[in-house]
Amino acid sequence: MAGRISITASCSISQSRVSKNGEALFTLPAAGIDETLLAMYQQLGINYPKFYKMDNLSKLGFLAAEVLLKDNFQHDEYQPEEVGLLLMNASSSLDADLKYWESAQDIASPKLFVYTLPNIVIGEICIRNNFKGEHAFYISPQFDVELLLQQAGYLFDNSILNACICGWVELIGQEYQAVLYLLERNEAGMPFNEITLNKIYRSV
């Protein structure tokens, strides 16, 4: 498959607001993080019981991926191994780490421990969508556009991936921000370059 890499969809979730392709889908009343993530799940009309056992970082990334892919992604156009994920954040899984460690003072729980790795959110999105391609989780103090351009560029240029979800999924305590991009080979999408990625990221 040939063709220019384009951004064919984007999604952002922050400050109780869920946006898709630059337009607000809905804004929820301000609430605690647990309530907010649950309310978003309900508002989006998703039925996926595994959501409830996820940690908050995974919930955030899962919801952002759901919004990103809905109506914009044709699963049957791709083989599972052609679709990958490149995600990054600043705090790794620290939110889950703190919760695990607090609980471990009593009895350490494997259900909490498994979320003490940031790439689990990638695993959850892969399980939901049967994506089996290349993936990576990077830690960076800020959104590293250059890294995404290089890595995604390499994976497309070498025909390793034909679709890729990439972006920023950060959550610690009550603070959170997700900005995801869907990359595909498509002449009609927005250009996959620094200016466009930054513009979408900053419009949050």
Add this chain to the structure above:
Amino acid sequence: MAKQVYIIADNIYSPLGATTAQNFDRLKHGTSAVKIHTDKRLSDMPVAAAVFAPDDFPQGEYTKFEQLLIASIEDALKNTAVDPRNPRTGLVISSTKGNISLIENHPYDSALKKRVDLGASAALIAQRFGFTSQPIVICNACVSGVMAILTAARMIESGRFENVVVAGADVVSKFVVSGFQSFQALSSEVCKPFDKDRNGLNLGEGAATVILSESEQYKGRIRVSGGGITNDANHISGPSRTGQELADAIASALKTAGVQASEIDMVSVHGTATPYNDEMEANALTLAGLQHSRVTGIKGYYGHTLGAAGLIEAVISLKCMEDSLVLPTLGFTNAGTKPLQVTTKLEEVKINHCLKTASGFGGCNAAMILSK
């Protein structure tokens, strides 16, 4: 790969030694770093792990995690002309938990958060050596080390960097020990990769570094010739039942390297010695057509060093290739998986191509080919 990527320097900094040479010598003599510890700072119960002496890394400007990385990078850089200050020199760091042990004894606040973040450690390491390019941190469970090497090789291949320093480290902490205990994944003795009596893994700590270069002046050195990464899309903590996705990663790695399965002289497996991992890996190797290749696992010497494991195991593989030696798989006696050629003795074998595999939580699999 279009451009050749050479491994031009390396280091292992582990409880077995401060240089690759020291480490390899200990392995050739069959020495394991895994011991039973009764240190309450690690666990209330005795734990079999490969750790440094408790007071080896007094906390100063740098944490133990950072001191390990610094020691390893310093030794690897020592005998090269690679200049960290050159913007065409990259730094890739691999770790799963970095400074997480800090949360064990300090209340959480913004100052602690700034110190725990892997980005903070990466910035300190970059500053220490004068790197001017932005460090890249990979945190992708137990495949982090292999993924870090592949990422660096690809950055050279795509022209971003001329040289890349790739370093990985993890520290055994109460946080990590308690988590693996909660999974009942730890063995109470030296682990037994691929053995029928294997009953869990050992945790280990340490650091390792490889320096990659595109420069043709290193022609003749071992190359990173191919790689592949896949996801099981099956379960976040259990490996694939079939091993198909690891087999797919191996197939991609062979394809990019332009190597047939029959040309793989040695496989350095992940081999954690948990019942599920080794079974899955044996299935994957069989699916990939590698049931006749020599298979060696070195977790019995180092334990599972998490984010450092892929790097430590790659460096040992490199030494095996250079010295035409295959190491015995410490802990293995009787086959307990699909039949594989698991090594049981130190053997002289010419190794032209070596496969390194890794798998981890989140359903991730990685495969990399090293070639002469």
